[in-house]
Amino acid sequence: MTTSSFSEAALVQVENQVDPDPKETARPRRVKRKTWQTVIWLVVLLGVTAVVLYPLLWLFLSTFKPNGEFGSNMGLLPNNPTLENYAKVSEGIAGVPMWRFFANSLLIAVVSVIGTVFSSALAAYAFARVHFKGLGILFAAMIGTLLLPFHVLIIPQYILFNRLELVDTFIPLLLPKFLATEAFFVFLLVQFIRQMPRDMDEAARIDGAGHLRIFWSIILPLIKPALITCAIFSFIWAWNDFLGPLLYLTSPENYPLPIALRLYNDQSTTSDFGATVTASFLALLPVLLFFLVFQRFLVDGVATQGLKG
Template sequence: MTAAATSASSAADRAARTRRPGSAYRRKATLSRVLFHIGMIVLVVVVLYPGVWLLGASIKPSNDIVGNVSVLTSEPTFDNFVTALSGIAGIPSLVFFWNSLVLAVGSVVGIVLSSTVTAYAFARIRFAGRGVWFNLMIGTLLLPFQVVIIPQYILFQKMGVIDTFIPLLLGKFLATEAFFVFLLVQFMRNIPRELDEAARIDGAGHFRTFWSVMLPLTRPAIVSASIFAFIWSWNDFLGPLLYLSSPSNYTVSLALRTFVDQTAYSDFGAMMAMSVLAILPVLVFFTVFQRYIVEGVATQGLKG
């Protein structure tokens, strides 16, 4: 009996020693997960705080916004939205939203038309100097916009198109957006060339191959480029500030500036309400098409 008890005790000790390392590992893993989730929650709070504060500020009185970092207010009011929607200088805010929408949609159309054709030429057509021209195009990404502001303004002024949407849209239709061309080129290069050869065997030329083969397969990258083009155009401030002078042509970004005047009364409440309204179209556009972003930016085409 003694030997049996000793053997049983030794077995129990061995089992306990075997369990202890596993138990310690589980406790350590649990602690790591808890710390990770706490860190992620803190990070989410920091990232979302400006947006939540903007929503709270949109229903605060103007004198309760500056210097107040609190999200909530004891005197909520929706008069800010009424003031924001009433517009400025007798022009309803819907005019500003329409102008921004025209520019954003026009930018998307221009970029998709010009960039897809240019990307197809660089990615699928062999011609003399293709590498040199492609490198020169990529080099334009290093050229600051401030360098070309004055020459462009003088050119459009001599054309007599200042205070119109033409200076803001013309470049989109001329394939000057190297970022989008590069994005589409990288996507198209991953599409098997056997598809082009099959189209040529069927008698298709470059246009037919581009329209019937490349465009459908490049849809994720095209949608991604459209999303970026829409958001960048909608949020653009410097371009409209340079070329638009009539309040009736103002975009939302320019209209926001008019609510703050350093020499007179500044309606910060209306500006916050207008900011909330300005974000909504971008959020809707992004929500509808966001599933294409990762797929398009990853530039992963079909694998042969």
């Protein structure tokens, strides 16, 4: 090797050391930038989660506050933690144990879910798959009921059930659920069924299946995500319903939890904030657990609304 060749090779080596490949230099920068973006998004999400969950955390920790501490301590942590509120709630109120209020709410919520889901699915199948005279008018009338507030129907419904001597029973709260009166759920299921192809229906009809067979064996399994979505909302609405039980139920042993919570504030001139907060937290737990268990199905039901069959 000559002196000039050796000098050229050394110069190339020095240049490679001084000016590295731009791609190799940019790669660590991109990785570092993505890492910082991930950290920032994580901090933002944690902050939003803390803001959303703060009321629930405050409610839980407030169940350990003495009744006289609510006026002076509105912070997160109690000054003198106690289990006295849980003891009061477990004893019940107005001579009725707390488990009776839970049982009444659970009965109303579960039966409402069964009636709402089954009747809404039947009505939705009729609107989406059965062709009959006046279909458009009936469907428009059903959608029009969404514009009517519940307060407009209170007086005629109460007069009807009062004449039937059904006041102070659960029937006025449960019977309408089996008559597809929830237009929102019917409309949701109609839109879900209309997105499904009719090929399976026609094949089943060729094999001799009728509408009930098609509905039970084909439609119901395919609209399972939408049915679970309806069940979740129906359970939450029935569990938290206050006006309906307040209107139709008069005996304390028939009260659900929303009405029972009012008793802690109406039994005397002073409100029992500790027992009210504790009972509210216990009433919230079933709804929270129900939502956490079925939230995956709720997301699936909402996500598949935009899919075409």
